[in-house]
Amino acid sequence: MPEPVLEVKGLTRRFGAFTAVSDLGFEVQAGEIFGFLGPNGAGKSTTIRMLCGVLAPSSGEARALGRNLFTEADQVRAHMGYMSQKSSLLTDLTVAENLQFFGGLYGLEGRALASEVEFRLREMQVWEHRDLLVAALSTGERQRVALASATLHRPRILFLDEPTSGVDPLRRRLFWEAMDELVAEGMSILVTTHNLGEADQCDRLAFILGGKLMAYGRPRSLKESLGRQMIELRTEQFRDLQSAARAHPEVLAAVLLGRSVRLSLPAGLEPADLLNRLRLEGFAFEALPPEPPSLEDLFVDLVQRARVA
Ligand SMILES: Nc1ncnc2c1ncn2[C@@H]1O[C@H](COP(=O)(O)OP(=O)(O)OP(=O)(O)O)[C@@H](O)[C@H]1O
Ligand SMILES: [Mg+2]
Structure with missing residues (x-):
């Protein structure tokens, strides 16, 4: 196994009596897109700010x-x-002026700076906007310009804090394609997101909650580690069915999803018997085939378990 590009141990940050990041430990391997997940206030940005040297750790x-x-x-x-x-980004400068400014901070100048700026702007598909003021750009364009500016000096490790928030699904895909190109160039990326579709595309994930590491690993093994299967029941009686289902011991969770009840059951369990009992209680529903848990299921599960604890 090659040495990880980033190795974090016992990382902690307190603000007065409040602990925002608590004894955090994880590794990012070379060439990996490492996802950092967690609800608002979990401590993701605080962690990144410490790793980037903007904030001192406790x-x-x-x-x-x-x-x-x-x-x-x-x-x-x-x-x-x-x-x-x-x-x-400086909104009252043009795209090109922003990159020239940040490139200068990284010590680039002259022809090297000009060619690096053009290379990055073309790579991020914003070259044609180079003479526009940043203030005039759409959110998606602005984020790709920000990514261009964060990579001008060809870093080996890239920290991206919610780079796609407010970006539409199509532009989000464009952004992830750009990230893949950066990885192909040899960068390793730590990225935070609230989008679980994006999280699924990461090589590995860390899920943090209340500043603590709650789950860590490949998306697939994290989902399998839940030991659950999910079954969606389509019904007009969704509220009543939800509370009825919760009374059955094998139902680990029952959440509403539009006009469906999403049941969480132990992975190996044959669901037919439970579904029969619910029908005998007078419920009419269509049961979709069981499926493995999604990252959203994992997310909900972790947050709920933390509330109970
Ligand atoms: N400078 C500060 N002083 C006091 N508290 C702070 C400071 N910076 C962050 N916090 C607190 O630390 C906690 C973690 O904040 P952080 O910004 O790291 O969360 P986050 O996971 O990035 O959330 P989000 O998803 O909303 O971006 C929050 O409760 C926040 O209020
Ligand atoms: Mg944040």
Whole structure:
């Protein structure tokens, strides 16, 4: 196994008496798109800000590219790119002027800067907008310009904090294709998202809640680790069926999904008997074939379990 490009251990950040990030540990492997998930306030941005050197940790360690991220920051920082949750683009400059400005901060100049700016803007499919003010761009275009600006210095590790929030599904796909190209160039990416379709495309995920790591691994193994199967029952009596289903011991959860009840059952269980009992109670419904849990199911499960605990 090659050495991970990023290794985080015991990372903690307190704000007064409040602990926003608590004893967090994970690794990002070379060439990986690593997804960072968790509800609002989970501590995702705080973690990224510590790893990018914008915020000092209260305690913990992080190694990147074989160096200590907190004590040898200067040697590592040049190889890191960061796109913050709030766009850092200057809205009253044009696209090209923004990239020239940020390229200058990275120490690029002259012909090298000009060619890198053109390469990135073309790669992100925003070259034709180079003379527009950033303020005039759509959200999707703006995010791709921000990605271009975060990668001008060809970083080896890229931190993207909710890069696709507010971006439509088509442009979101474009953004992910751009990320794939960056990985093909040799970058490793840590990305936060609230979009579980995107999370499914990540090589591995960390799910954090209340600043703590709750689940960590490949999307598929995380879903399998739940040990559940999901069955959707289509019915006009969805509210009553939901409460009736909850009274059966094998029903681990029953949530409403439009005019359906989505049941969570133990993975190996044959559901016919349960469905018969519900029909005998007077419910009419159409049962869709059982399916493995989705990341959304996992997300809901983790949040609910944390509330109970
Ligand atoms: N400078 C600060 N001072 C005090 N509390 C802070 C500070 N920065 C963050 N927090 C708190 O830390 C917690 C985690 O915030 P953070 O921004 O990391 O969450 P997040 O997972 O990125 O959420 P979101 O999905 O909404 O972006 C929140 O409760 C937030 O209020
Ligand atoms: Mg955030």
